[in-house]
Structure formats: C-alpha cells, structure tokens
C-alpha cells in the first residue's frame with residue numbers, strides 16, 4: 001500500500017463507484033470517508049454492496065477531516081471543491097470528480113455554471129492528445145464530465161487527423177445515475193421508467209463547452225459542437241452518437257486507418273471489429289470506452305459511436321486512471337478491464 005486516499009462525497013453514486021474500484025487497488029489504501037447531511041452514518045447504509053467498508057462511519061466534509069492523506073478524491077456537487085482544495089497542501093494529489101476545474105475559458109464557465117470560475121486543472125482524459133504529459137506528476141486533476149468522456153473518445157481521432165469539418169453533432173443517451181442519487185424531477189422512477197427524454201436541448205447543457213474545448217484541443221483549431229443529451233430507463237451507461245461532415249477526398253478507409261492508429265495502444269478505448277456497434281450493456285462496471293466508426297456516403301458525414309459506463313470510465317474509473325498516471329503507476333492499476341454481459 002503506497003498511498004492513502006480520502007474520499008469526500010462517499011455516500012453518493014460517484015463516491016460509491018470510486019470506493020468499489022479502490023477496494024481492488026493494490027497501491028491505494030482507503031482512509032477517511034466523508035458526506036454532507038449523511039455525516040455520522042455508516043457507509044453500509046448508503047452502499048450495502050461495499051461489504052468491506054460497511055461499518056465505516058462518514059465524517060463531515062472539511063479540509064480538516066480530509067487532511068493527512070496522500071490523495072483526496074472530491075465527489076461533491078459543483079462549487080464545493082475550490083475552497084477545500086485551497087486548504088490542502090500542494091503536495092496532496094487532489095482529484096475533483098466535479099466540474100469546477102474542467103474548463104479553460106472563464107466566460108464559458110460563467111455562462112454555463114452561473115458562478116465565478118475557480119480555475120483550470122490538468123484535464124483527466126488520458127486519451128486526449130497531450131493529456132498524459134499534463135497528468136504525469138500532477139497534484140491537481142479535473143475529472144471530465146461523463147458525456148464529454150464518451151463523445152470525445154468517439155471523435156478525437158477524426159479531429160486529430162483533420163478528417164472532418166469543425167462542426168460536430170453529438171446526441172447521447174445516459175442512464176439515470178448520471179444525475180446523482182438525490183431525486184430530481186427528470187430522473188424519478190415515474191418519469192424515467194418506460195420513457196426516453198431529451199433535456200437541455202439547443203446547446204444549453206453545461207457539457208457543451210467542454211466538448212468544444214476537447215475537440216478543439218484534438219483539432220488544434222476551434223470546433224463547434226451541437227450537443228443533445230437524453231435520459232433512458234437504465235441505471236448506468238452512456239451511448240454517444242456523433243457525426244461531422246467529412247473533408248473533401250476523405251474515404252472510409254482513411255477513417256478506419258486513423259481510428260486504428262489512435263486507439264490501437266489505448267488501454268481503455270477500443271475500436272470494435274467492423275460491423276460490431278457499441279452498446280451500454282457491453283460496458284457495465286468496466287473502465288473501457290467501446291468505439292465504432294463508419295462513413296455515411298450519401299450524407300458525406302463521418303459517424304462515430306461510443307459507449308461507456310458513466311460511473312466507471314465516465315467518472316470513478318477515469319479518475320483512478322488519471323490518478324495512476326499522476327502517481328507514476330501503470331495506468332491500468334486496479335481498474336476493471338472487462339464488462340459484465342449479458
């Protein structure tokens with residue numbers, strides 16, 4: 001056990017998935033666990049599936065309760081991380097699963113989150129060109145949003161190789177756990193069961209600027225993204241259906257070769273065999289993103305589809321993957337590489 005880790009927001013969905021993964025991590029020992037209103041209750045009351053931690057009592061969330069660990073994971077609502085991180089030493093690795101430090105543009109932050117921008121930390125999507133270099137040795141990590149994780153992995157090879165025009169369309173469907181455990185009008189059972197709905201339509205979702213930021217990094221030029229999210233009657237998973245106009249002269253063979261080049265060595269982003277399309281069921285509990293790509297000749301568009309488990313690769317698994325890189329551990333350490341099927 002090389003490193004100790006505290007988890008803030010341990011009673012939530014993201015915190016629970018993080019603990020499931022950390023229980024199998026050979027180099028990280030689980031330390032203090034915290035919550036908000038549920039401080040003082042045992043973890044087993046919130047995550048009965050985490051038997052080994054059932055008797056751990058949740059502390060209140062403050063820099064004082066989280067201090068004294070090598071790593072602090074913050075799985076808290078947006079806006080809660082900056083004050084805590086400021087009080088933790090610069091030698092502590094702080095990994096924020098929330099949004100506070102993901103965006104580089106302060107105006108984008110204010111437009112979509114309605115508050116003052118807290119800053120920008122190294123972005124925890126190792127697959128994005130340049131990200132591994134920024135994460136190596138980092139002591140602050142901003143874990144991406146779940147939709148941008150999925151859609152960026154689907155499209156970054158196309159932008160990195162300049163195969164498509166800078167106008168992407170992403171339509172993605174998420175399981176209801178993406179909204180967290182607190183009941184919300186759009187994700188209570190009576191609204192979600194037996195129905196698929198859109199929300200934040202027309203470029204209103206706060207992940208829209210994060211998509212544009214990521215694909216612009218891959219392209220080395222500004223990319224705009226039209227993003228439409230949906231929620232489906234399933235607990236976990238995101239399926240992102242993405243497309244963009246092909247540049248003149250780009251063929252289906254060029255596209256497949258580019259995706260093979262970019263994904264061949266990725267430990268957790270895989271191009272499926274031709275003709276096999278990703279589905280959320282293939283990703284449950286695994287840290288992988290499954291990708292397929294084709295060309296719609298009649299429409300002149302590249303079409304890419306990716307699936308992830310929103311809580312694993314989309315949150316907690318992605319957080320541990322980036323943590324491994326920051327600590328100089330093998331990137332795959334402790335991470336579930338195979339899904340559960342059927």
Ligand SMILES: NC(=O)C1=CN([C@@H]2O[C@H](COP(=O)(O)OP(=O)(O)OC[C@H]3O[C@@H](n4cnc5c(N)ncnc54)[C@H](OP(=O)(O)O)[C@@H]3O)[C@@H](O)[C@H]2O)C=CC1
Pocket residue numbers: 008009010011012013014015034035036037038039061074075076077078080097098099144145146177178179180181182310311314315
């Ligand atoms: N769910 C997902 O798929 C994803 C989530 N994330 C991010 O992870 C973070 C956590 O999300 P998620 O687990 O889904 O949310 P949940 O609502 O399931 O959990 C929130 C956690 O934060 C705690 N908390 C809430 N308010 C406070 C407060 N004022 N002070 C201290 N602790 C507080 C809660 O404790 P208590 O039980 O006491 O209320 C709980 O432990 C968010 O920033 C979210 O955006 C990121 C990517 C995907």
Ligand SMILES: CC(=O)N[C@@H](CCC(=O)OP(=O)(O)O)C(=O)O
Pocket residue numbers: 097098099144145146147174175176177178179180229230231
């Ligand atoms: C279904 C659903 O409601 N999903 C959430 C996405 C949560 C997430 O990944 O993102 P953050 O970390 O940015 O909160 C939403 O659309 O707000």
